[in-house]
Amino acid sequence: MAQMHEPPPASLLQSWAIQRRVIGALLMREVITRYGRHNIGFLWLFVEPMIFTIGVTLLWTATKAVHGSDLPISAFALTGYSSVLVWRNMPSRLVGSIEPNLSLMYHRNVKVIDIFSARLLLEAVGVGISFLILTLFFAAVGWIKLPEDPLKVVLGWVMLVWFGSSLGMFLGALSNRSELIDKFWHPMAYLLFPLSGAAFLVESLPAEFRQWILYLPMVHGVECVRDGFFGSYFTPYYDLGYMALCNLGLSLFALAEIRRASRNLVPA
Amino acid sequence: MIQLQNVGKAYETRRGPRWVFRNVDLTIGRGEKIGILGRNGAGKSTLIRVISGIEQTNEGRIVSDMSISWPLAFSGAFQQSLTGADNVRFICRVYNKDIPDIIALVDEFAELGAYMNEPIRSYSAGMRARLGFGVSLAVDFDCFLIDEIVAVGDARFQQKCHDELFVKRRDRSMIIVSHNDGYIREHCDRAGVLAQNTLTNFADMDEAYAFYKAHERE
Numbered sequence: 001m002a003q004m005h006e007p008p009p010a011s012l013l014q015s016w017a018i019q020r021r022v023i024g025a026l027l028m029r030e031v032i033t034r035y036g037r038h039n040i041g042f043l044w045l046f047v048e049p050m051i052f053t054i055g056v057t058l059l060w061t062a063t064k065a066v067h068g069s070d071l072p073i074s075a076f077a078l079t080g081y082s083s084v085l086v087w088r089n090m091p092s093r094l095v096g097s098i099e100p101n102l103s104l105m106y107h108r109n110v111k112v113i114d115i116f117s118a119r120l121l122l123e124a125v126g127v128g129i130s131f132l133i134l135t136l137f138f139a140a141v142g143w144i145k146l147p148e149d150p151l152k153v154v155l156g157w158v159m160l161v162w163f164g165s166s167l168g169m170f171l172g173a174l175s176n177r178s179e180l181i182d183k184f185w186h187p188m189a190y191l192l193f194p195l196s197g198a199a200f201l202v203e204s205l206p207a208e209f210r211q212w213i214l215y216l217p218m219v220h221g222v223e224c225v226r227d228g229f230f231g232s233y234f235t236p237y238y239d240l241g242y243m244a245l246c247n248l249g250l251s252l253f254a255l256a257e258i259r260r261a262s263r264n265l266v267p268a
Numbered sequence: 269m270i271q272l273q274n275v276g277k278a279y280e281t282r283r284g285p286r287w288v289f290r291n292v293d294l295t296i297g298r299g300e301k302i303g304i305l306g307r308n309g310a311g312k313s314t315l316i317r318v319i320s321g322i323e324q325t326n327e328g329r330i331v332s333d334m335s336i337s338w339p340l341a342f343s344g345a346f347q348q349s350l351t352g353a354d355n356v357r358f359i360c361r362v363y364n365k366d367i368p369d370i371i372a373l374v375d376e377f378a379e380l381g382a383y384m385n386e387p388i389r390s391y392s393a394g395m396r397a398r399l400g401f402g403v404s405l406a407v408d409f410d411c412f413l414i415d416e417i418v419a420v421g422d423a424r425f426q427q428k429c430h431d432e433l434f435v436k437r438r439d440r441s442m443i444i445v446s447h448n449d450g451y452i453r454e455h456c457d458r459a460g461v462l463a464q465n466t467l468t469n470f471a472d473m474d475e476a477y478a479f480y481k482a483h484e485r486e
Contacts, residue, residue, distance in 0.1 A: 021361060021362065021364055022361075022362055024361060025358050025361030025362045028357070028358070028361065029347065029350070029354070029358045032350060032354055033347065033349060033350060103345050103346065103347070104345070104347075105322060106320075106322055106338045106339075106345035107338065107345065107359070107362050107363075108320065108321035108322070108336070108338075109362055109363075110362060262324070263324050264280070265323065265324075266279075266323060267317075267322050267323070
C-alpha cells in the first residue's frame with residue numbers, strides 16, 4: 001500500500017502550529033509576488049474587488065436594470081456582485097495553481113492544501129473587506145441602509161465562502177489532472193453568473209423556474225445575504241441546509257482529489 | 269534514525285507504471301554518512317527526493333525522527349521573480365527560523381552582496397547554487413541529502429562547501445549520491461549501490477565498488 005512520509009511524532013497541536021506557520025509564510029509570499037511593493041501594494045487585495053463592485057453598482061443603479069419596484073437597488077447590486085466575486089474568484093485563483101508552485105513542495109512541510117488555503121484566505125479576506133468597506137461607505141453617503149440583520153448577512157457570506165472554497169479546491173486539484181478544467185471553468189463561470197442569483201431575486205422568477213434555479217447552491221447564499229440586508233422588501237427563498245449539504249459533498253470530493261493530486265506530484 | 273522499509277517508487281508511463289526501484293531497505297543512524305552509487309538513470313536522485321519527502325513512495329514506508337534537508341545544491345526551491353532575500357524569508361517562516369540571523373549567515377556564505385535584493389532570475393547559475401547551498405546550511409538539519417555536489421561551483425566554492433559540511437557539520441548524518449566513487453569513498457562510512465531496480469547495501473566500501481563496477485554496464 002502506498003504510504004505517506006511519516007514525520008517525527010508530532011501532536012495535533014504541533015501539527016497545527018506548523019500548518020499555521022506554513023500558511024502564514026505562503027500568504028506573505030503570495031502577497032509579495034502578486035502585488036509587489038509598488039504603488040499601493042497589497043491594498044490592491046481589496047481595492048480591486050471594490051472597483052468592480054462600485055462599477056457594477058453604479059451601472060445597475062443608473063439603468064435600474066432589474067425591477068421597477070421600490071427595491072433598494074444599490075444594496076441589491078452590492079450584495080449580488082460581492083457574492084459573485086466570492087464563488088467565482090476562489091476557483092479562478094486555484095485552477096492551475098499547483099504547477100507554478102511545484103518548487104515549493106521541495107519543503108516537506110508545504111503541501112498542496114497549504115498553497116490552496118493561503119490563496120483562499122487571501123481571496124476571502126480581499127473580497128470580504130471590500131464588501132464591508134463598501135457597505136459602510138454606501139451607508140455613510142446614504143445610498144443604502146445598514147443591514148437589517150447583520151448576523152444573517154454574515155451567515156450567508158460564510159456559506160458562500162465555504163461553497164467557493166470547496167469548489168475552488170476541487171477544481172484546483174482536478175486541474176492538475178486535466179487542463180480541460182482550465183478551459184471549461186472560465187466559460188462555465190461566465191454562464192453561471194446570470195443564473196447565480198446575483199442579478200435577480202428568486203421571488204421574481206416564474207414558480208416553475210424557481211425550483212430549478214434553487215438547485216444551484218450559491219443562489220441560497222445570495223438570497224440569505226440579501227435577506228439580512230433588506231429582507232423586509234422581498235420574500236427570500238433559501239435553504240441553508242441544502243446548501244450545507246452541497247458544500248459538504250463538494251468539500252469531500254475536493255479533499256479526495258487533493259489527496260490524489262499530492263500523491264502524483266513530481267516537483268520539477 | 270531514518271529508516272526506509274521496503275520502499276518502492278513508480279512513475280506512470282503510457283505503458284503502465286514503471287518501477288524506478290523496489291524493496292529498498294536502508295537505515296541511517298545519527299551522524300552516519302552513507303554513499304549511494306549508481307550510474308546515470310539508476311534512480312539516485314529519485315531516491316533522494318523520496319527520502320526528503322518531496323515525492324511520495326508507492327509502496328513501503330519511511331520512518332524518521334530527524335529533520336531531513338532538501339537535496340543540497342539544488343536551487344529549484346526558489347521563486348524566480350522574488351529576490352534572494354524574499355526567498356530566504358519565506359524559507360525562514362516555513363522552518364521557523366529567525367529571519368535576520370539566517371539572512372546574515374546566508375549573506376556571509378553566498379557572498380551575493382547587493383544581489384541579495386535582486387530577483388533570482390537575474391542570478392548566474394553559480395550565484396543560485398551558492399544561495400541554495402547557503403540557505404540549506406543556515407536552516408540546518410539533522411540529516412543532509414547531497415546530490416552530486418561535486419558538479420557545482422568552482423574550486424573555491426567547493427572548498428567552502430567542504431569546510432561547512434564535512435568539517436563544521438561532522439556530527440550530522442549525510443546521504444550522498446554520486447556516480448563518482450572517489451567522492452563517496454572520501455566522505456562516507458559505508459555505501460549502497462542502486463542497480464537492477466533496487467538498492468544493495470554494503471558494509472565495506474571495496475565490495476560496494478566492485479559491485480558497482482560489475483553492474484555499471486547494465
